[in-house]
Amino acid sequence: MKKYLFAVLLPIIILFAGGCGQESTKLKVGMLPIADNLPFWVAEQKGYFKEEGIEVELIAFPSALERDSAFTAKQIDAGIGDLIAVATMNNAGTKVKSVAVAQGISPGENRFAILAAPNSDIKSVEQLKNVPIAMSLNTINEYITDRMLTEKGLSQEDIKKIAVPKLPVRFDALMGGTVMAATLPDPMATLAEIGGAHLIADNSKNTLAQTVVIVRQETLDKNDIDIEKLMKAYSRAVSDIQRNPDQFNDILMEEAKIPKNLLSSGNQLRFIYSAPELPKEEDVDAVIEWMLEHDLLKNKLTYDDMVYGKVL
Incomplete structure (x- = not known):
């Protein structure tokens, strides 16, 4: 009788035990x-x-x-x-x-860069004061831009922004001079530099991004x-x-x-x-x-x- 009960209960015990863990x-x-x-x-x-x-x-x-x-x-x-x-x-x-x-x-990972248009005379952070910077607003893009520029001496009031959320459109606007500055992640940032855009600041020495x-x-x-x-x-x-x-x-x-x-x-x-x-x-x-x-x-x-x- 005991052997019979054990044989009947064993599958139930195994099933119950299996169900106790995460599926x-x-x-x-x-x-x-x-x-x-x-x-x-x-x-x-x-x-x-x-x-x-x-x-x-x-x-x-x-x-x-x-x-x-x-x-x-x-x-x-x-x-x-x-x-x-x-x-x-x-x-x-x-x-x-x-x-x-x-x-x-580590510094250098996930690089973002603020760049000036190839046809602009902007070469420094100070020259970006009150210049609209194209970016995606309310995102990591804007966060990084604010952090990089305020750490280099601009006040929050000095930083002007223009919403260009689509990355290819932002890249083309920068390279064509429709906007004078933009924030871009790699590989677009490197492509822009190769195309003549001026690097103003990036996060290659910190872990902001x-x-x-x-x-x-x-x-x-x-x-x-x-x-x-x-x-x-x-x-x-x-x-x-x-x-x-x-x-x-x-x-x-x-x-x-x-x-x-x-x-x-x-x-x-x-x-x-x-x-x-x-x-x-x-x-x-x-x-x-x-x-x-x-x-x-x-x-x-x-x-x-x-x-x-x-x-x-």
Whole structure:
């Protein structure tokens, strides 16, 4: 009788025990055509997701707006964005957190530059006083511009801005002299310099322009173990990139649309990747304060509202 009961109950015990742990599901990661995402593309190519025991789908989005809308619609679990995106989504009711810094851990990563038009006489920060600078407003673009220029002596009142959110339009306006100055990320910044634009300031000696790995809070609550595995695969890919960055130029050209001549012609443009780490509290606080000053937040967020520290 005891043997019979054990045989009957054993499958139920196994089923119950299996249900007590977190259930592994496919993770959907939103991908923009930017170099920041290279470790995810490399991890997919190398089979690291499968080796870590997770199923990952990389879903392409043409813009940050569409990626963030996918977060809100619960269509993706993770993606790379910036701390302003994390705060903006939380402010609007979409609970997400940063689990790691992607780009911007070391100076030189995720370069942005303020440039003057090739046909202008502007060569210094002082000459930018009251000159409209083309940028994407209420974004990391504006945050970096404010920080770089105020640190070099301009007051907030001295900095004039003009909204040109679409990057190709902004690039063309700068190069054609329709605007006298613009803030551009690489590779557009390097392309502009090659085309004769004057470099006024960039963030190559600081870590202002950080991007972070963003994950929906619901996914973390249900399945942070798989997010931990996702970041292990990501970290393995970063190690591969650090050992030989040039071997992944084909991926950058295909997925991030980086022009071949920028990656091969004397290595004019080189992307740097560091092992992921948590955002520093002072960096998060600086973003929150800037957003409050620009009336971009209803309520002041805290570090714990923005960062999840249990994955790395």
